[in-house]
Every structure is written in structure tokens, then in C-alpha cells.
Amino acid sequence: MSTKNQQVIIVGGGAAGISAAAQLAEFGISSKIIDEATKLGGVVYRGPLRHTEELPHLDEFYQKSQKSLQDKYHNNKDKIDVQLETSVIGPDGANGLILSDQKSLSSLNYDYLILSTGCHERSVPFPGWTLPGVMMMGGVQLQIKSGLVRPGEKMALCGTGPLLPLIACQLHKAGVEVEGVYEASSFTRLAKEAVALLNKPMLTLNGLSMMSYLKRNNVPFHYGWGIVKAEGKEAVEEITVAPYDKEWKADLSKARTAKLDSIGIGYGFVARTQITQLLNLEHEYSYQSSYVPRLSGNQRSSKDNVYVAGDTSGILGSDGAAFEGQIAALDIALRMGAIDAATHASRTNKARKGLQRVRNFRFGFDRFSERQLGMLDLPDDDTVICRCENVKKSQIDAAFERGVKDITSLKMATRAGLGDCQGKICSAYCYDRFKQAGHAERMGQLRARFPVEPISFAMMED
Amino acid sequence: MLNRKADITPIGESQIQIYIDDEPVNVVEGETVLSAIHAVQKNQIMQNDYKANLGAYCGMGICHSCLVNIDGKYKQRSCKTLIRDGMRVTTMSNRFNDMGIKDNQPLVTSADFEEKVASSDQPESEDSNVN
Ligand SMILES: Cc1cc2nc3c(=O)[nH]c(=O)nc-3n(C[C@H](O)[C@H](O)[C@H](O)COP(=O)(O)OP(=O)(O)OC[C@H]3O[C@@H](n4cnc5c(N)ncnc54)[C@H](O)[C@@H]3O)c2cc1C
Ligand code: FES
Numbered sequence: 323m324s325t326k327n328q329q330v331i332i333v334g335g336g337a338a339g340i341s342a343a344a345q346l347a348e349f350g351i352s353s354k355i356i357d358e359a360t361k362l363g364g365v366v367y368r369g370p371l372r373h374t375e376e377l378p379h380l381d382e383f384y385q386k387s388q389k390s391l392q393d394k395y396h397n398n399k400d401k402i403d404v405q406l407e408t409s410v411i412g413p414d415g416a417n418g419l420i421l422s423d424q425k426s427l428s429s430l431n432y433d434y435l436i437l438s439t440g441c442h443e444r445s446v447p448f449p450g451w452t453l454p455g456v457m458m459m460g461g462v463q464l465q466i467k468s469g470l471v472r473p474g475e476k477m478a479l480c481g482t483g484p485l486l487p488l489i490a491c492q493l494h495k496a497g498v499e500v501e502g503v504y505e506a507s508s509f510t511r512l513a514k515e516a517v518a519l520l521n522k523p524m525l526t527l528n529g530l531s532m533m534s535y536l537k538r539n540n541v542p543f544h545y546g547w548g549i550v551k552a553e554g555k556e557a558v559e560e561i562t563v564a565p566y567d568k569e570w571k572a573d574l575s576k577a578r579t580a581k582l583d584s585i586g587i588g589y590g591f592v593a594r595t596q597i598t599q600l601l602n603l604e605h606e607y608s609y610q611s612s613y614v615p616r617l618s619g620n621q622r623s624s625k626d627n628v629y630v631a632g633d634t635s636g637i638l639g640s641d642g643a644a645f646e647g648q649i650a651a652l653d654i655a656l657r658m659g660a661i662d663a664a665t666h667a668s669r670t671n672k673a674r675k676g677l678q679r680v681r682n683f684r685f686g687f688d689r690f691s692e693r694q695l696g697m698l699d700l701p702d703d704d705t706v707i708c709r710c711e712n713v714k715k716s717q718i719d720a721a722f723e724r725g726v727k728d729i730t731s732l733k734m735a736t737r738a739g740l741g742d743c744q745g746k747i748c749s750a751y752c753y754d755r756f757k758q759a760g761h762a763e764r765m766g767q768l769r770a771r772f773p774v775e776p777i778s779f780a781m782m783e784d
Numbered sequence: 785m786l787n788r789k790a791d792i793t794p795i796g797e798s799q800i801q802i803y804i805d806d807e808p809v810n811v812v813e814g815e816t817v818l819s820a821i822h823a824v825q826k827n828q829i830m831q832n833d834y835k836a837n838l839g840a841y842c843g844m845g846i847c848h849s850c851l852v853n854i855d856g857k858y859k860q861r862s863c864k865t866l867i868r869d870g871m872r873v874t875t876m877s878n879r880f881n882d883m884g885i886k887d888n889q890p891l892v893t894s895a896d897f898e899e900k901v902a903s904s905d906q907p908e909s910e911d912s913n914v915n
Binding site for chain 2: 370372374375377452453455457458462464466468469470471706712743
């Protein structure tokens, strides 16, 4: 069979998806990227959605990386077909997808499929976390980077990892008064990772310059501190923060409060596996990323013609995502006969080496930022865990007391995870509760449900 | 006219407007309903079926905590909807809580499919009032 007309479909036009498409294009292979957003680039490099003359809050380093990703697409435009504002909402038969563009449904067949749908942020419930003004940190960043608006005028950031200083700088440059930045891990834990961080000296230097920017501008950065609760009548007005110990248990005797109108919370990410699940790929539990598709070499999933790249296969950041997209594309190019085995081997090796450097760097940060289960003590009995179905912590506790040991039974018992968001928000907490209770092996995965995105009746009738 | 106080860079000459809770706001091509809401410094965006006030949380279509009524349609995610000239956006509105207002075009979510599957051995009901 001729491979000339074989369809390569890529779901998700972030660093992974664009890199895959550009790599395929280099070998003369056309592909099609589907993305639900209005612009290519993914969550990090999408850029502003409206016209602006300047971007005073984004540094040069960022603007360069964004341009180089956008160039990857522009330089290969004739081989990359892009369909934006279109969500993949589920599979259609053995080798097809159902797409929704808000107006109508359609289907699309593939010979090879690359799923690079990225990640979303991990929710950590605490008293008051559902108040308006409490946002996830990356969500705050999307507001300032893509929306060009400040979601609050006086804000704090509580979380862990390299995004904390980055977003604090961006907020400050955007004109937000940053009350403080609270990094859950202690500085001694970071110092232990010095060697790992030197795998990416540029990124480390960049991190250091952000820290000194914050210092120069009197934005306090507290290591070993974290959120305790948020309070306010209609929306957040005050937060309580406290020192965290090694297990990230808050020391309430040293707690203090701060008045503000918005806060960004960022304790990690979860792989976006709704589509990989609906395609029935095999998954495995990952403490860092929740559940991830099980992959063999070259990003191949348990289905031979389906590849997974980028954060969907475990959180590695955009540089890692780009290498993974490239590795998947090289494998497809080999199978389509566009390159020989020697070219495949040498190019794949090079990408793998790059990926390894990212991993060495990243793992240093991951060890530093590894989530500790002490945070599970934050919610009180009345804290809502599942915001869609209003399931409170006491209901989750009651189910555990009755002996529930898996997530599907927990959903049946409490309705947690049954709402509009399909459990994307509450499942991270529930998995951690099972892990804490010693049931990680048997808790199972909260299944994604068709359609991944709500659709209207009118669309179904057509 | 609601004042845009939270813009990081000026929106320039705006030719188009939307209405947020019946008040006009200048907007520009490309922006989301959520960024217009944030630009006028509102953060209480929806009331869920349990009467809890919620605001935008994930900013990327995941959490369904930013649902507004747009031109009569309930449960539209403001963070994923681009503005259109003349659009009417109502915050804090909920079909269950807005007594007497009939939803003109309900959305079909995965929960509906799930309930269908669970009740598939029972006779089909006449009532197609899903949420
Ligand atoms: C809100 C947020 C902010 C972040 N900020 C940073 C940052 O500043 N710096 C950093 O290094 N890392 C950041 N990260 C981590 C970041 O996700 C990775 O570093 C990097 O973007 C991964 O690239 P990717 O290609 O795997 O995924 P992404 O860049 O996330 O791209 C995935 C794309 O898939 C699309 N998509 C998903 N599901 C579907 C579907 N069903 N149908 C159609 N399209 C779909 C999405 O619209 C998106 O464009 C952030 C993550 C999040 C969630
Ligand atoms: S803010 Fe989460 S869906 Fe809009």
C-alpha cells in the first residue's frame, strides 16, 4: 500500500504537537493539527489573543522561545494543516475521531495519531478554595499572557516549583501588587538539587535573575510556607498562610494572614488523558501526573498507530514536550518509508539525548517540588471537594469509613467526579486520599466520559 | 458603560461592545468573555446548582466554574468563548435558580450519556430535560 496518502493527525498544537508536525514536514510528510484553542502554541506559547503593541510583562527569554516555536510552524506551513477552535471529543470507530467546533460534529480518520493534549493544573482543596478570586496559578498566567488583563490588583502566589518566581515576576511587571510568594518546599531541599539544576545552566541563571528581580522589587519569597485557608464574604478577601514542615503539614501556631483580592495556587499538574482514555489506551498510575498512558519506545502507546507526546505522557515541560513530539514523528517517518533506519537512529538518538538533559534538570526540580500528603489535612469537614456536585470532605470521609477502596465506588457513593468537569478537579485529591490509605494499587482510574466537551442538542440532530 | 480598569496594555480604539449584566463594555476582537469580565474587575461569575458563588479557576476550560449565560444560553464557559459584537453576557445566572426562565438550548454533557447508560434497561422517558 502506498504511504503517500496516509493521514497523520495530531491532537494538540502545543510544543509537542508543533514539533512533531515540523519534524514530519522536514521529511515531506503532511500532517493535520487539531486544537481547541483559537491560536497555536499550547498553554505556554499561545501568546496574546488580542492585538497589543507591547508585552511589558513578558521577558525576552520567553518571547524568543515563543517565536522559535511559532517559526517551526511558519517555516513548514505548506505541510501542516491546522484546524483551530475544534475539540476532539471522543473516538469514532477503530481509527477515527469525533470533532466538535461548537456548531457541528464531524469525524476524521487517521492512519497515525499523535496525542499531545498537554496537562492541566492539580487542585488542592483547602477551606475557601472555591471562593471567587482563588485561581490556579497557570490560570492566572493565562489571564495575563493571553488575556492581557490582571485577574486581581493585590495577589499572592502559593505553590511549588519554578513557575512560582516566573509568574510572580510577570504579575509584578503587569502592575499587580504581589503580597508574597509562598513555596511549600524548604530552601535546603532546593540546595540539594544544585547539581541537577546545572544541567540547564541557562534556565538556572534565568531562575536566579527572577529571584533577584523579586528581591529588588521587595516581593517577599518564603520557602517552606504554604496556604492554610482563604476567607471572604462573596469573594476572597483574606488568606491565612503558615510554615510547612517536611510533610507539608501547616504549623498553625505560626500562621499569619494577608488581605488581598485574588490568589494563585499551583501545586503541580495532571496529565490531560481524557482522549487517551476514551481510545482505550493502557494507562498506569503516576504519583506526579495522576494517570498516564503506558508507552513503549518512541512514544508509542499500547495501540500500535497511536503515539502520545508532551505533558500527556507525564509532565516534563515544553522543552521535553518538543523532543517527545520529534521522537514520535521520527518513528512515523520511518514506518511510512520517508527515512531509512540509519537516519532514524541518529536523529532519534540526538533527540533522546536532549530529552535526557531536560529530564536530569527537571527531576531535580521534581524532587524539590514533590508534593507531600500533609496538605490533605487542610480541608475541614465542610470544605467542598467536588465543586460541580458540592460533595464535602465529610462525605468523602464517610465513604472511606464505609470501606470504599476505589475511585469508581467513591463516585457512586458520593457523586464526586460525576459533574460537568468529569472529575478533572476533584480526582487529584481523591487519588491522594486513596494513596494515603494504602489503596493506590487498587483505586483505579476515574474514567473519562464521552463527550469530553459538552455539545448542544442542535449539533446532535445534524 | 463599565470601565476597563484591569487591562495590562491599552485595548486601543474599540469598535465593538458586549453587555455584561446589561451594561455595555468596550471589547476587542480575539479576547475571551472572561478577559472582558476580568477587565471590568468582576470575579464573581457564576452560581452553581448548590447556590455557591464561583469565579474563574482554571482559565482553560477544565473546571466549569466560569459558566455564564450568553444570549440566552446557559452554561457557557466564559474562558473558552470569544466575544462577538453585541453579545449579552449574564453572570451569576443559573437555570435552576432563575425561576421561570426556560433554557432554550440545553447542553448535552457526559453525565447525560452516563445516566442514559445507567437507565438503558428502563423504558425511555418522554422528558428530555437534561442539564
Ligand atoms: C495553565 C498552565 C500554565 C503553564 N505555564 C507554564 C509556563 O509558564 N512555563 C512552563 O515551562 N510550563 C508551563 N506549564 C506546563 C506546560 O504545560 C508544559 O511546559 C508545555 O506546555 C507542554 O507542552 P505540550 O505540547 O505537552 O502541551 P500544551 O502546550 O498544553 O498543548 C496542548 C494543546 O492541546 C490542546 N488540547 C487539549 N485537549 C484537546 C482536545 N480534546 N481537543 C483539541 N485540542 C486539545 C490544548 O488546547 C493545547 O493547546 C503550564 C501548564 C498549564 C496547564
Ligand atoms: S475558568 Fe475553568 S472552565 Fe473557565
